[in-house]
Amino acid sequence: MSLEDIIQRILSSHPNLSREEVLKMIQQKEETAKGFLTRESAARALAAELGVEPLGKPSKRRLALRDLVSGLGDVTVTARVLFVSPIQTFTRSDETEGKLRRLFIADQTGELRVVLWDDKAEMLQAEKLVGKIARFSHGYVRRGFNGRLELNIGSRGTVEVDPPDVCEDDLPPFTSFLKKINGITLENGTVNVVGIIEEAYPVTTFNRKDGSEGKVRRLRLKDDTGEIMVVLWNKRVDALSGIKSGTYLQVFRGKVRESLNGKVELHVDSSVDAMVLNENPLNLDQAHRKH
Numbered sequence: 001m002s003l004e005d006i007i008q009r010i011l012s013s014h015p016n017l018s019r020e021e022v023l024k025m026i027q028q029k030e031e032t033a034k035g036f037l038t039r040e041s042a043a044r045a046l047a048a049e050l051g052v053e054p055l056g057k058p059s060k061r062r063l064a065l066r067d068l069v070s071g072l073g074d075v076t077v078t079a080r081v082l083f084v085s086p087i088q089t090f091t092r093s094d095e096t097e098g099k100l101r102r103l104f105i106a107d108q109t110g111e112l113r114v115v116l117w118d119d120k121a122e123m124l125q126a127e128k129l130v131g132k133i134a135r136f137s138h139g140y141v142r143r144g145f146n147g148r149l150e151l152n153i154g155s156r157g158t159v160e161v162d163p164p165d166v167c168e169d170d171l172p173p174f175t176s177f178l179k180k181i182n183g184i185t186l187e188n189g190t191v192n193v194v195g196i197i198e199e200a201y202p203v204t205t206f207n208r209k210d211g212s213e214g215k216v217r218r219l220r221l222k223d224d225t226g227e228i229m230v231v232l233w234n235k236r237v238d239a240l241s242g243i244k245s246g247t248y249l250q251v252f253r254g255k256v257r258e259s260l261n262g263k264v265e266l267h268v269d270s271s272v273d274a275m276v277l278n279e280n281p282l283n284l285d286q287a288h289r290k291h
Contacts, residue, residue, distance in 0.1 A: 006043040013052045045164045066109035068141050076137040079105035080171045081129045083252040083273055087121050107171055117154045131174035131281040135160040182225035184264055190253045195221040197247050203237055233269040248277040
């Protein structure tokens with residue numbers, strides 16, 4: 001259903017409203033969303049608020065992540081956001097500063113890395129995105145430095161959080177991509193975990209064989225099933241330098257290792273993603289499941 005179809009449906013259900021008033025209401029909803037809604041989605045949200053008969057979902061088949069191949073342009077996918085990295089800055093060849101933010105998303109068919117560039121990287125906060133459903137539109141698919149596919153969202157792209165035409169049950173819940181601490185074993189290899197820092201131990205340094213200095217820091221992470229030691233290495237020690245007890249930590253694809261005392265640990269080196277969160281994304285996921 002097109003934007004014009006939605007407007008006509010609203011006008012026929014509410015003859016007291018003029019077309020100008022409806023357009024103004026759609027614009028206000030779009031502005032309030034601060035870039036998280038397209039005009040059509042804003043119109044759909046308005047129609048739902050006004051009690052207009054359900055408009056149905058777009059007839060076009062939703063593109064699955066497994067359908068993506070390198071070289072595709074003008075790609076739109078809808079998926080669950082699993083992880084949001086901090087913003088990174090870089091210097092372009094013309095000496096101007098650029099910014100990017102990496103995300104991991106998933107649907108029933110697989111996982112994918114998304115790269116948001118410049119203003120798109122700045123418009124989103126991790127707490128407002130982790131665990132949510134998001135639509136990434138007008139992106140292009142390329143292979144990243146590791147040879148894996150990436151969806152890039154640049155100047156033409158848009159990101160829409162909680163699109164009104166997608167139901168929570170259309171995608172796997174956030175918790176299905178996480179591992180509970182008491183269920184972590186060496187056989188897992190890598191796991192995704194969310195927990196609260198019970199204790200953050202001091203940073204220790206060590207000398208490598210080549211004479212350079214390394215850093216390591218241990219954190220005691222807890223969820224509702226148990227505790228595990230998280231071991232940060234080198235660059236990850238610096239990246240998470242502000243971490244303290246009582247804050248939430250998300251580890252994405254952490255490496256499961258055995259400690260000297262025979263217990264399992266979660267190691268976070270430069271190949272593992274981890275981020276401090278101000279809110280517990282599990283609460284968000286549980287709230288969604290109640291609706």
